Amino acid sequence: MAETTSIASLSNRAMEFVRTGPGMPAGRYLRQFWQPVYHSVDLAAGRAVKIRIMSQDFTLYRGQSGQPHLVDARCPHRGTQLSSGWIEGDDLRCFYHGWKFAADGSCIEQPAEENAFCSKVSIASYPVREYLGFIFAFLGTGKAPELPRHPEFEHFDGMVEIDSYSRDCNYFQNLENALDMSHIGFVHADNAAVFKGVGLGRLLDAEESNWGVTYGFTRADGQRRVQQFGMPNIFYLTALPTDADVGWQESMFWWVPLDDHRHMQFSLHRVPAQGKVAERLHGRRQARRGEIEVAHQDLARDVLEGRASLRDVDKKKVDLVRLQDDVAQVGQGLIAERDGEHLGRGDIGVIAIRRLWTRELGAFLKGRPTKKWQRDAAIGPRAWGLAGNPARIGGQGMGTTKAAEVIDVRPHVEIAVQLKALHAAVDK
Numbered sequence: 001m002a003e004t005t006s007i008a009s010l011s012n013r014a015m016e017f018v019r020t021g022p023g024m025p026a027g028r029y030l031r032q033f034w035q036p037v038y039h040s041v042d043l044a045a046g047r048a049v050k051i052r053i054m055s056q057d058f059t060l061y062r063g064q065s066g067q068p069h070l071v072d073a074r075c076p077h078r079g080t081q082l083s084s085g086w087i088e089g090d091d092l093r094c095f096y097h098g099w100k101f102a103a104d105g106s107c108i109e110q111p112a113e114e115n116a117f118c119s120k121v122s123i124a125s126y127p128v129r130e131y132l133g134f135i136f137a138f139l140g141t142g143k144a145p146e147l148p149r150h151p152e153f154e155h156f157d158g159m160v161e162i163d164s165y166s167r168d169c170n171y172f173q174n175l176e177n178a179l180d181m182s183h184i185g186f187v188h189a190d191n192a193a194v195f196k197g198v199g200l201g202r203l204l205d206a207e208e209s210n211w212g213v214t215y216g217f218t219r220a221d222g223q224r225r226v227q228q229f230g231m232p233n234i235f236y237l238t239a240l241p242t243d244a245d246v247g248w249q250e251s252m253f254w255w256v257p258l259d260d261h262r263h264m265q266f267s268l269h270r271v272p273a274q275g276k277v278a279e280r281l282h283g284r285r286q287a288r289r290g291e292i293e294v295a296h297q298d299l300a301r302d303v304l305e306g307r308a309s310l311r312d313v314d315k316k317k318v319d320l321v322r323l324q325d326d327v328a329q330v331g332q333g334l335i336a337e338r339d340g341e342h343l344g345r346g347d348i349g350v351i352a353i354r355r356l357w358t359r360e361l362g363a364f365l366k367g368r369p370t371k372k373w374q375r376d377a378a379i380g381p382r383a384w385g386l387a388g389n390p391a392r393i394g395g396q397g398m399g400t401t402k403a404a405e406v407i408d409v410r411p412h413v414e415i416a417v418q419l420k421a422l423h424a425a426v427d428k
């Protein structure tokens with residue numbers, strides 16, 4: 001990786017990564033990549049919603065055919081929200097005066113106009129695809145690239161769990177947190193005074209890969225933990241299993257800005273559970289969804305504003321890990337102030353992604369070629385402490401041709417919070 005950028009200038013450059021509205025440098029760059037924008041299960045046929053992605057509003061709807069469509073938020077006639085209208089087949093009719101738009105954005109009816117001028121008006125329409133339980137959209141200009149696929153999550157002997165959440169701070173804080181193992185011993189340790197050495201700076205490494213950054217930690221006994229960051233906003237890691245019935249678990253995350261102060265983490269976990277094991281796991285996950293009554297986002301605010309303490313939290317009623325990360329990341333501010341930072345060896349992962357982003361964003365803005373990021377099967381995560389080996393392409397556990405079942409395990413309270421965040425109006 002080029003070492004020409006000083007750490008001080010990386011702090012300044014990092015501030016360019018955080019603004020992702022239309023026309024902003026990072027917003028234009030991120031829009032060159034397919035992004036998950038919604039969960040398939042949350043959008044029934046015949047329903048339209050207004051969503052906000054990267055400080056831009058859209059209408060997302062599912063036609064009667066079952067196909068999802070993404071178009072502008074407002075009607076070009078007199079600007080009301082198109083999500084309040086009617087879905088007719090795969091077309092969308094405005095609630096106010098009934099103008100009707102086809103899924104490609106063309107206007108096809110203007111009921112009050114004897115001399116209709118449909119050909120003079122249209123709305124923008126964006127490519128969408130459903131994949132692994134998410135609705136992905138391409139919000140950039142020009143022809144959409146192929147949607148990147150992740151075959152490990154498509155066909156294997158197990159199931160895929162959806163466990164996304166929203167967080168009330170800039171997306172880049174969460175992205176940096178992923179390549180920061182030194183936080184684990186404090187943020188996620190009940191006894192914060194004990195640092196067991198996972199994330200000790202000199203044992204960390206971060207190297208550029210064909211997909212982004214390979215981030216590793218080598219224990220004194222030579223055991224390695226390896227996590228993969230994918231440009232511009234994806235992460236692939238081996239998590240320690242969260243259930244005694246499964247020996248390993250792999251997760252993939254996309255951090256998608258809603259605006260500059262809020263983001264979604266779209267999360268997938270693949271777990272090797274089938275048959276009776278899957279049934280038991282499914283039962284426990286369903287029970288846990290209902291048990292969580294407190295939104296971690298609300299409790300984090302209470303902690304940060306002095307009304308509650310992390311020490312008194314009832315772990316049964318809240319997702320503790322998410323709450324802990326909320327407190328650390330939202331605690332940095334809605335947009336972390338990076339000018340006053342003092343980075344050390346333990347921040348090697350943060351420095352690595354800032355370097356890549358700086359280089360790529362710089363090239364993109366100058367119209368120079370940017371790197372074509374690609375993940376092949378060799379770019380995968382690993383960790384110690386697993387029982388059995390994660391299924392790998394061409395190896396054991398990938399034999400099935402049946403698509404892995406995708407199951408929603410988001411707590412009910414989480415779904416309510418994240419839909420509110422996704423549907424909210426852009427702050428003006």
Ligand code: FES
Binds near residue numbers: 077079097
């Ligand atoms: S505002 Fe949509 S038809 Fe008038």
Ligand SMILES: [Fe+2]
Binds near residue numbers: 183184187325
């Ligand atoms: Fe964390």
